[in-house]
Amino acid sequence: MEWKVVVANTGEDSITFIDLKRNYKKENISLLSLLNRKENMKLYIDNQPIGPWDLVKGSMEDKIYLANAYNNSIFKLDINKMEIEDVLVVGKYPTTIKYYNGFVFVLNEDSNSISIVDEKKFRLIENISVGDRPKDMEIYRPSEKIFVANNNSYSIDIIDIINNKNKRIKLSNNPIKLCLEKKYMYILSYSNGGFSDYSNISVFSLESLKIVKSLDIEGSFSNMVKIKGDIFFLTSLQDGHMYKMDLSSNKIIKKIYLDGMPNKIFWDGNKLLFITNISKDILTIFNISNNKVIKNIKVGSEPNGIVLIK
Numbered sequence: 001m002e003w004k005v006v007v008a009n010t011g012e013d014s015i016t017f018i019d020l021k022r023n024y025k026k027e028n029i030s031l032l033s034l035l036n037r038k039e040n041m042k043l044y045i046d047n048q049p050i051g052p053w054d055l056v057k058g059s060m061e062d063k064i065y066l067a068n069a070y071n072n073s074i075f076k077l078d079i080n081k082m083e084i085e086d087v088l089v090v091g092k093y094p095t096t097i098k099y100y101n102g103f104v105f106v107l108n109e110d111s112n113s114i115s116i117v118d119e120k121k122f123r124l125i126e127n128i129s130v131g132d133r134p135k136d137m138e139i140y141r142p143s144e145k146i147f148v149a150n151n152n153s154y155s156i157d158i159i160d161i162i163n164n165k166n167k168r169i170k171l172s173n174n175p176i177k178l179c180l181e182k183k184y185m186y187i188l189s190y191s192n193g194g195f196s197d198y199s200n201i202s203v204f205s206l207e208s209l210k211i212v213k214s215l216d217i218e219g220s221f222s223n224m225v226k227i228k229g230d231i232f233f234l235t236s237l238q239d240g241h242m243y244k245m246d247l248s249s250n251k252i253i254k255k256i257y258l259d260g261m262p263n264k265i266f267w268d269g270n271k272l273l274f275i276t277n278i279s280k281d282i283l284t285i286f287n288i289s290n291n292k293v294i295k296n297i298k299v300g301s302e303p304n305g306i307v308l309i310k
Contacts, residue, residue, distance in 0.1 A: 051069040058119050069109075
């Protein structure tokens, strides 16, 4: 099976395709050039930045969706024809995009909302209000609920998709990243409003809707991914490191220097991590089996979101 990594380059309005089976062959695609090919989409150009921030694969193998923070839109992109099929305006500053069961969900950081988009018709169904400055969201498929990390309001919103209900859980810290696994959600937060040298990882029970474990860890972390067992990898924009942590022993067990500002981190479900570096404009491919960097690949300016496609 041939896999490609697609990276959203926020600073230059482009995406980068990297072929993992063909010696990391890469191709940078300008989104402005794709828009220029479509006469009915020229109104979206106007020499204004697009700001592709995050991306997700939908139900069709040849389609991906991009959330564009700077022009408040999402793109429907055909990766076989390499063309933008459609553009849809959502809320202000969309920075996270997810797909589930025929719908695209978009987190709008500046308008404090979640946009729900019908994938087939590619039209906006509704905007749901959430807390102040949402930073991340995850969809818990067993109960069909959306979990939203509201940074400024120290809270988690739980949106029941089926019954259209919203419940808010107050926290002691500012949540910035969520990871779901089985019956638990793992919450990465800034401690004390981000005015300390500590971050926090909390374990939240999806059954009781309560925090069952909370751990303050030294350092300021920007992103997190949970892999097998109780092992986490965290990135730090401040010191250029990635940290390997064992939550069962409450210890950092490995510190890996990546240089620059490592940010978004994506696990392939096997042995590879992909990490975007927004100051070095690179994608780092990391092997978790031997804790070593496989390759640093130059991509576009300010890379953010990552998706893996066939």
